[in-house]
Amino acid sequence: MPAAFPSSSDTAPILEARGLVRAFGGLRAVDGMSLVLGRGEMVGLIGPNGAGKTTFFNLLAGSLVPDSGAIMLGNRDIARERPEKRIGAGLGRTFQIPKPFREMTVLENVLTGAQGQSGEGILANFLSPSRVRVEEHRAAERARELLDFVRLSHLTHEPAAVLSGGQRKLLELARVLMADPSVLLLDEPAAGVNPALLELIIDRVRLLNAQGRTVLLIEHNMDMVSRLCERVVVMAEGSLLAEGAPAQVLARKDVAEAYLGQVAA
């Protein structure tokens, strides 16, 4: 089976989940899920509603702690590290429902993604103001490039609250890219996005992957998944049901049943 997917087996894995378990009361939302992401891969994570995709995603991103299992980022188990540590380690995420900082401008939103800013300490602003200024200029320069990249530069100084749903997805992408993560976890980047912006998002995600970033994508839009990913992973009832090339996996009977079973139940 792995031989069919050289991209995942040729290179050392950059992110690996091993036997993750997370229960909520009696429900084991994620029940022994494992996944290997090769460096530079783009993988789609699909599955029926309630399969545990978002919980799995939250475990990877650190907003939930697994009951058991390991998450290896490079050679380090990050499963129990706090979520704010992950982006510094190179693991960035977006949210299914975008979370812009509404009262802040688009540019300030993106600037917030900058890492290692000495000006985020109170004292540095008074003790080494010139260093803070230089860092801030550098960050603003990069933030403007990223806004160009997601085509939001015309809204640079607008409050994020005025953005449409699709623009918020793009803003969130720019914001997380500010931290320059090597692995991107994208939670339904196409959900509720109009067709024109959808093409832009697909194009940008493809470009980011071409730049060498590893991407894990939760997505219900099968067309988007098939166009972007060489490999998809199907989750059902909290664990891995199938993986493979999109066309093959979608043709499988058990996968169809997992989707249908949800309707029948």
Next chain:
Amino acid sequence: MILDLAAYLAFFLTVALSYAVITLGLNVQWGQTGLFNVGVAGFVAVGAYASALLTTPDAPDRFGGFGLPIIVGWAGAMLAAGLVSLAVGALTMRLRSDYLAIATFGVAVVVQLCALNLQTVTGGPFGIGFIPRPFTSFAGDPLLFSLANLALLALVVLALYLFLERLLSSPWGRVLRAIREDEAAATALGKPALRFRLQAFALGGAIMGLAGAAQAHFIGFIAPDNYLPTLTFQVWAMLIVGGSGNNRGAILGAVVVWALWALSGSVIGSVFPAGWQARAAALQIALIGVGLCAILLWRPRGILGERRIVSRHLVTAPKANPSLVNNTPPEIPHA
């Protein structure tokens, strides 16, 4: 007559500015970070008592009276209130905003009850008197004395304003606002929300403590009754009326609301017969409440709302380009 009026105006402004200091402290906590502190009076009291204990002459019937210089008292007030805030924050910063409100309200009640009952430290219900006042050498000339105090407090407010503006527009201030807007997103971007909230809470508390000390030394006497929940309510009204999130708004709101308070107090004093005045004083609170409602209806962001672009160093070029697709390279500001 004119001199009297000027002296009164100076006195009025001095008190108003001491409230402005508290309001600036609350603005760090609520306006910037979204921390719902309903125990403002408690932190002001901690500062007032700390400074009073440090600076009053030795008193036989209670602890302390260390006779230290006023400036030491002020520094001690900030430190004490900051440390109390840090301790309270460490216990409560994980709470959701409504629970934080209940917890801080409880803290303020505890502080007030301690002031009332720890007679050997706080003087109990009689409070602490003989708190040294700055510029006592001018005491013979009420106008000069008032003006000197006003100048001192204006200087404090100005210094504090410049300090806080710098912080507000710094990356630190940006992270605070991000946490206020969406904590999960800020956390995902690598910002440890708890640490930032704790910093903001302690800084705001220290500023409130400073205000408590400034008031104590201006009046020369403190008692537990100064630190009832009414004080918290007044300060909240000041921040909301002036403009939450805006430091100038905080100062303006303090002056406006204090003017309303003082004016209504003197009107009530002259309109109602002596026997009714204690009860009529409740009208002052009602009036502030009505004013608050009016502001919330007509200007929900306050007289001066929060500014949109606050990050320093960002050269503003807010020319909105109407075309959706914009491929021109952006102008990049140079250092």
